[in-house]
Amino acid sequence: MVPSDDPYVANGSTGLRLDEDGHLARAEDWTPAIAMALARREGLQLREEHWTIVGLLRAYWMQHLTAPPLRVLVVLASQALGPDRGCARNLHRLFPKGPARQGCRCAGLPKPDGCL
Amino acid sequence: MIVRCDGMKEQYYLDNASTSWPKPEAVYRAMDETARTLGASPGRGQYALSFEAERLVQETRVRLATFFNHRGGTERVVFALNGTDALNLAIFGLVGEGDHVITTRLEHNSVLRPLWHLQQAKQIELTLVGRDRDGYLQLEQLRQALKRRSKAVIVNHASNVLGSIQDLTEIGALTRAAGARLIVDASQTAGLCTIDMESIGIDLLAMAGHKGMFGPMGIGVLIVGRNVDLVPFRHGGSGVDSGSPRQPERYPYRLEAGTLPLPVIAGLNEALRWFAKRGGQADDVSASSPGVDEACRTAVQQLGALVGRHRCRLEEGLASIEGVVLHGPRAGQPRLATISFNLSGMSAEQVAGMLDADFHVCVRAGLHCAPLVHEDEGTDVTYGGAVRLSPGVFTVDGDVDQALQAVRETAEAARQGTGGTQQQRDVRRVLAR
Numbered sequence: 001m002v003p004s005d006d007p008y009v010a011n012g013s014t015g016l017r018l019d020e021d022g023h024l025a026r027a028e029d030w031t032p033a034i035a036m037a038l039a040r041r042e043g044l045q046l047r048e049e050h051w052t053i054v055g056l057l058r059a060y061w062m063q064h065l066t067a068p069p070l071r072v073l074v075v076l077a078s079q080a081l082g083p084d085r086g087c088a089r090n091l092h093r094l095f096p097k098g099p100a101r102q103g104c105r106c107a108g109l110p111k112p113d114g115c116l
Numbered sequence: 117m118i119v120r121c122d123g124m125k126e127q128y129y130l131d132n133a134s135t136s137w138p139k140p141e142a143v144y145r146a147m148d149e150t151a152r153t154l155g156a157s158p159g160r161g162q163y164a165l166s167f168e169a170e171r172l173v174q175e176t177r178v179r180l181a182t183f184f185n186h187r188g189g190t191e192r193v194v195f196a197l198n199g200t201d202a203l204n205l206a207i208f209g210l211v212g213e214g215d216h217v218i219t220t221r222l223e224h225n226s227v228l229r230p231l232w233h234l235q236q237a238k239q240i241e242l243t244l245v246g247r248d249r250d251g252y253l254q255l256e257q258l259r260q261a262l263k264r265r266s267k268a269v270i271v272n273h274a275s276n277v278l279g280s281i282q283d284l285t286e287i288g289a290l291t292r293a294a295g296a297r298l299i300v301d302a303s304q305t306a307g308l309c310t311i312d313m314e315s316i317g318i319d320l321l322a323m324a325g326h327k328g329m330f331g332p333m334g335i336g337v338l339i340v341g342r343n344v345d346l347v348p349f350r351h352g353g354s355g356v357d358s359g360s361p362r363q364p365e366r367y368p369y370r371l372e373a374g375t376l377p378l379p380v381i382a383g384l385n386e387a388l389r390w391f392a393k394r395g396g397q398a399d400d401v402s403a404s405s406p407g408v409d410e411a412c413r414t415a416v417q418q419l420g421a422l423v424g425r426h427r428c429r430l431e432e433g434l435a436s437i438e439g440v441v442l443h444g445p446r447a448g449q450p451r452l453a454t455i456s457f458n459l460s461g462m463s464a465e466q467v468a469g470m471l472d473a474d475f476h477v478c479v480r481a482g483l484h485c486a487p488l489v490h491e492d493e494g495t496d497v498t499y500g501g502a503v504r505l506s507p508g509v510f511t512v513d514g515d516v517d518q519a520l521q522a523v524r525e526t527a528e529a530a531r532q533g534t535g536g537t538q539q540q541r542d543v544r545r546v547l548a549r
Contacts, residue, residue, distance in 0.1 A: 070469035071476075088473035089529040096533060098466045 021111045023104065027061065030108030039106045042097065046106065050094055052080050057107040067104050067112040128477045128515045128522075132423075132508030133276055133304060133454045135326045135333060139387065146386035147332060151379040158376055160355045169378055176381050177368070178403040179388040180337055183412050184321060185312040188342030191367040195376055196336035199303035199324030200226035205338050205371055206299050206320040207231065207270070209346025215267035216241045218296070220253055221488040222275045222282075227301055228488070231270070240267075247492070250445040251280030258287065262294035268319075272301040273309065277489045277504065278444035279427075279454035281309060288317040297344060303327060304452060307391070308420045310413050319344045328419075330391075330509075331384030334377055346371060391415040419509050426507035426516050427453035433520035439527045443493055443502055456484075456495075456502040459523070462530040464501040470529065471503075475522035480504045 016034060017025035022041065024030055035054055039046045046054070056076045060068045068076065070088055078086030091099035100112045129137055150172070158169035177193040180186070186193065196202035207230045211217055217240050219227055235242045243261040246254050253271065262269070269291040274281045284300060291298040297319040302311055307328030313321055318341065325335035340346060348363040352373035357364045364370055393399055395411030395418070430453075434440045439460040445451045459467050468481030482501040483490050490496040505519060 070473040074473040088470040089526070092462075092466060092470065092529060092533065098463065098469070100469060101465075 019111070021105075023111050024108040027108050027110065030058070034108060035106050038108065042102055042105060044095070044102075044106070049081060049085065049090075050106070053077060053091060053094060053099065053103055054107045056080060057103050057109060061104075061107070061109050067100060067109055070100050073099060073103075124476050124518075125514075126476060128475070128518045130505045130507055130511065130515060130519055131478050131480050132511070133327070133452075133504060133506035134480055135324075136328060136330055136508050136510075138510055139330050139332065139383070140390045142386045142390055143330060143332065143383045147379045147383040150382035154378065154382070156378075157355075158378055160375070172378065172385060173376060173381055175403045176385040176388065179385060179392075179408075180339065182403065182409050183388060183391070184306075184339060185314050185409065186321070186339045186341075187314055188340070189367070192340040192342070194338045194340060194368045194371045195381065196322075196338055197334065198326070198336040199301065199322060200224075200336070202322035202324075202336035202338040203227055203270075203299075203301055204230055205346065205349045206322050207234075207268075208349045209371065210297060210299070210320065210344070211240055211267055212347075213239050214265075215239075216243070216263055216265050217268050217270065218243045218245060218258065218261050218266055219270040220245045220247065220272070221492055222247050222251065222253070222278070222280075223270070223272055223486065223488070224276055224301065224303070225485040225487070226303070227270050227272065244488070247280075250449060251275050251278035251489075252445070252449070253282050253287065255283075255286060255290065259290055262290065262296060264295070266294055266296040268297045268299055270299040270301070272303070273305040273311070274452050274454075275444075275486070275489060276304050276454065277456050277484045277486050277493075277502065279304075279452040279456075280445045281305065281450040281452060283450075284311075284316045284318070292317055304454070307416060308423065308452060310416050313339065313341065320346075325380075325384045325387075329384065330387035332380050334380045335384050338371065340367065340371070348373075350374075388412075394418065422509055423453040423507055423511070426511050426513075427451075427455060429513070429516050430455050430505055430507065430519065433516070434523060437520075437524050437527050439530055440523065443495070452506075453508075454504060454506045456504045457523075458495060458499045458502050459527050459530045461533055462499075462526070464495070464499045464503045467503045467523075467526055467530075470526045471519070471522045475518060475525070477519045477522045479519075480506075 019025050036046055074086055074088050095102040104112055154169050156165040156169045158173045160166055177190040180193045181190045196205055203226045217231060219231055221244050231242055234240045245257045245261055271282060271287055288298050299320040300318050302321055302323040306323040321339040323337050325331035325337055326333040348370050350373045351363045354364050354369035356369055392408050392411045395415035397408055397411035434442060434457055441458045443456045458464060464481040468479050471477040471479055481503045484504060490501055495502045
């Protein structure tokens, strides 16, 4: 279910602390309302499938304290959305700036590691 | 967590420029056997097992000296942790206060960062030589940069991004004429290109052992030419001259401190034997037997040709895909099998993620620890780097087919994200009139 919007967040008066890459400074501060505010910064409107991915990212991060590699996220997304919707190409449509980075930003998680 | 999907292999590994994988089966066996049966510290104990461990280390030094035609003494074949570590030994051991050092905009951070560190500490003057569009050094710039007090020219034999192979003979001649030392980073080429230290006049040859040399990770090699001496970079136990407060003067102890990673060296030694066997050398001959050098050269040429065939197929296939932007040398120039590209409308990181997640194709994306190459190529800002495909000796045609299909489908996804295929855009344009 898509959470309802929070006018307090929508006003932009959240006082959210973000790091230099636009990720929430403290993952534990995250709420669904904050996710919507963060998504708006990205030009996204979160729909059902977005919330599924955000939920998967947060669940994985809470267990492993790291973001899943895209290949693992795709496996989890395939189980949740079905193989057609759970592929990386669809996740890219949901999060055009990258399912890992943009998805993590919406999920209130730190920037994923990787040697770039 | 690796998941097998129907009809796909678990991995289509095309990241051999990072590390070659898999290794020859004999390398795994040698490491396992050494760890189980030769568990003594080489050269440290007064018992047969330790002597045998030391013999294995010395045999590997002999094989490496033969492989690269180093005639300055096998004791000058020094083991390091990896290619970066070998280059640190060379740079910090050779360069001193007030020296002028020349390197190139094609270098890996393993060269750039130590030199930038020395430059920022105001220890050295640094000149960076540029390259042409295809990735070849501007030799005229090098000629002009060389000064009377130039201490060293540090150059990578081949770019780890573009695959362009430099003309070491020409660079060596220019460097020698100026009285400077030539340090070569052969991390990308060792094992895939013939490197003859004597004929080229290389003073210091540094490399990783786990790439084209087919050794395991955890080993690098620095070969110190006969007329060069380095200041010790690290200090500690050597197993010799233990009463002295200083690091021994003699090689290899001058540059090696602490226990050597014997199982890793055993793996590299076996990889070197594998080369010799592939080149026609009988299995039971010793490391110093006549003909080993020729056998190794033959094997290197064969392996270089083998991966070159994959590169041709990849290059042709990629060039036919709409939206692909290829980087590096044009056809017919000396190059490795490494190919870097971008897809219009998608960051390098996203492309690599999709290739892995949806197609199990393993590639390296980003700046490849060579930021100046991407700066010159313009890929750093536009794409966050590039996507690099590097087939290896154990790559099969099916891996190349899968990679090309994966790029084709990912390019299609990228086009949909930027307005569809060219054909779709053309149709829309016509309808809009």
